[in-house]
Amino acid sequence: MPFRLEMKVRDYECDLQGIVNNSVYSNYLEHARHEFLHAQNIDFAQLAAEQIHLVVLRSEIDFKVSLVPGDHFYVEVVPVRLSRLKFAFKQRIFRRQDNKLAIDALVTGVAIDARGRPFLPADIDRVFTAGTV
Amino acid sequence: MPFRLEMKVRDYECDLQGIVNNSVYSNYLEHARHEFLHAQNIDFAQLAAEQIHLVVLRSEIDFKVSLVPGDHFYVEVVPVRLSRLKFAFKQRIFRRQDNKLAIDALVTGVAIDARGRPFLPADIDRVFTAGTV
Amino acid sequence: MPFRLEMKVRDYECDLQGIVNNSVYSNYLEHARHEFLHAQNIDFAQLAAEQIHLVVLRSEIDFKVSLVPGDHFYVEVVPVRLSRLKFAFKQRIFRRQDNKLAIDALVTGVAIDARGRPFLPADIDRVFTAGTV
Amino acid sequence: MPFRLEMKVRDYECDLQGIVNNSVYSNYLEHARHEFLHAQNIDFAQLAAEQIHLVVLRSEIDFKVSLVPGDHFYVEVVPVRLSRLKFAFKQRIFRRQDNKLAIDALVTGVAIDARGRPFLPADIDRVFTAGTV
Numbered sequence: 428m429p430f431r432l433e434m435k436v437r438d439y440e441c442d443l444q445g446i447v448n449n450s451v452y453s454n455y456l457e458h459a460r461h462e463f464l465h466a467q468n469i470d471f472a473q474l475a476a477e478q479i480h481l482v483v484l485r486s487e488i489d490f491k492v493s494l495v496p497g498d499h500f501y502v503e504v505v506p507v508r509l510s511r512l513k514f515a516f517k518q519r520i521f522r523r524q525d526n527k528l529a530i531d532a533l534v535t536g537v538a539i540d541a542r543g544r545p546f547l548p549a550d551i552d553r554v555f556t557a558g559t560v
Numbered sequence: 561m562p563f564r565l566e567m568k569v570r571d572y573e574c575d576l577q578g579i580v581n582n583s584v585y586s587n588y589l590e591h592a593r594h595e596f597l598h599a600q601n602i603d604f605a606q607l608a609a610e611q612i613h614l615v616v617l618r619s620e621i622d623f624k625v626s627l628v629p630g631d632h633f634y635v636e637v638v639p640v641r642l643s644r645l646k647f648a649f650k651q652r653i654f655r656r657q658d659n660k661l662a663i664d665a666l667v668t669g670v671a672i673d674a675r676g677r678p679f680l681p682a683d684i685d686r687v688f689t690a691g692t693v
Numbered sequence: 694m695p696f697r698l699e700m701k702v703r704d705y706e707c708d709l710q711g712i713v714n715n716s717v718y719s720n721y722l723e724h725a726r727h728e729f730l731h732a733q734n735i736d737f738a739q740l741a742a743e744q745i746h747l748v749v750l751r752s753e754i755d756f757k758v759s760l761v762p763g764d765h766f767y768v769e770v771v772p773v774r775l776s777r778l779k780f781a782f783k784q785r786i787f788r789r790q791d792n793k794l795a796i797d798a799l800v801t802g803v804a805i806d807a808r809g810r811p812f813l814p815a816d817i818d819r820v821f822t823a824g825t826v
Numbered sequence: 827m828p829f830r831l832e833m834k835v836r837d838y839e840c841d842l843q844g845i846v847n848n849s850v851y852s853n854y855l856e857h858a859r860h861e862f863l864h865a866q867n868i869d870f871a872q873l874a875a876e877q878i879h880l881v882v883l884r885s886e887i888d889f890k891v892s893l894v895p896g897d898h899f900y901v902e903v904v905p906v907r908l909s910r911l912k913f914a915f916k917q918r919i920f921r922r923q924d925n926k927l928a929i930d931a932l933v934t935g936v937a938i939d940a941r942g943r944p945f946l947p948a949d950i951d952r953v954f955t956a957g958t959v
């Protein structure tokens with residue numbers, strides 16, 4: 428079973444259309460990725476302090492259903508290895524009340540060392556094993 | 561020449577990595593789309609007040625170069641018609657100092673009426689003429 | 694015992710100083726107020742849809758301790774009646790690990806009807822009884 | 827004449843009430859403070875990189891008029907010296923169309939060195955001369 432993070436819409440995340448603003452889903456997805464990594468003993472903030480940066484190369488997001496104030500939802504995170512250095516997160520957000528798919532996303536990343544060069548931390552290698560998108 | 565919006569990074573938009581947080585680019589892109597639409601006499605907020613919602617169906621963003629505090633940049637917006645009802649914005653963000661491509665994005669949308677059904681406002685039809693992505 | 698909401702710092706809420714950005718505390722405080730109101734059967738978003746707006750007149754925030762990535766914290770909310778129409782929320786944020794006071798705030802508000810005039814909804818009258826700040 | 831920064835409301839800064847969300851004014855105020863400091867050759871981000879942190883101790887904000895989508899406005903910044911180590915910014919936001927006062931704020935801060943102790947950088951001493959709030 429994939430990693431799952433329970434969350435809830437906050438009113439301030441909604442825009443003048445009365446729904447969660449599109450850019451906020453990127454916040455949700457980032458937070459879920461970092462919580463997923465934490466669960467694997469990888470601390471994004473700690474890595475940044477050590478000049479190791481996990482950076483996003485590309486994001487693809489399909490917006491299926493708009494979340495509204497008060498909605499409970501959960502974010503699923505599935506790690507996928509794309510190549511020797513590149514990894515990705517398959518992420519889906521489901522509305523809690525009816526398990527409807529709200530967001531379907533694929534976020535690709537890479538690790539960068541202090542000199543700005545891509546490299547492969549052992550922890551990333553361990554978590555992102557071969558798989559198919 | 562495509563529509564172009566000049567902007568500048570604000571410190572609060574940067575995260576603990578010291579660079580603009582990924583989700584903030586979605587804010588930049590949205591703001592540039594709305595300014596582009598304004599320049600075409602289409603007012604997103606006014607439409608929302610009339611229960612006409614322009615909604616994003618999909619976004620694809622390639623992150624090329626990270627913007628940092630104080631960076632000046634500009635966002636280009638090119639309208640593209642995808643089908644009878646669907647339209648898209650090709651959007652690119654360039655760093656001002658060296659015109660380097662920072663963000664390359666394609667954002668697809670549709671207009672929804674008060675009953676939640678896709679439709680084609682005349683203004684949208686006018687602005688998004690046939691083109692290739 | 695006062696209303697209390699448990700929360701956790703998310704990495705994207707931190708700025709280039711590596712700590713929670715000051716403006717984010719306003720988000721935390723707003724979310725806690727709205728959750729407090731929900732617990733009293735007052736729905737901010739529903740009221741807004743009915744053209745009844747709860748608006749903030751003034752906020753005073755003392756920043757005592759900076760929260761950092763991963764910190765757990767809780768927000769306390771105490772309702773205070775200031776006058777016939779004005780009400781306030783005494784709000785304090787405590788860091789979970791040592792119960793240290795991080796934020797001490799007083800947020801004053803009023804209800805506005807559809808014509809923009811201050812008035813006193815019965816629910817607000819019920820929740821905000823006389824008290825001292 | 828005080829320092830003045832011209833800005834414009836962006837749609838994504840507005841919440842489900844259709845007005846600029848309260849916490850966003852803290853963003854505006856911070857950005858104007860940092861631009862004011864830049865104009866005085868003080869770079870907030872650069873200082874942070876050198877482990878010198880300018881931190882906010884207290885903010886008081888009076889919300890007078892709500893800004894809405896498309897509003898142009900300007901932020902005035904006036905430096906005030908409160909004590910040997912403490913300094914403040916008197917900040918006011920005016921709506922451009924009618925010069926109406928939208929926000930009246932006082933933000934108090936202090937500089938912290940790498941060991942977390944308050945101190946007085948020469949640049950801060952220079953900019954924040956004696957004055958009355």
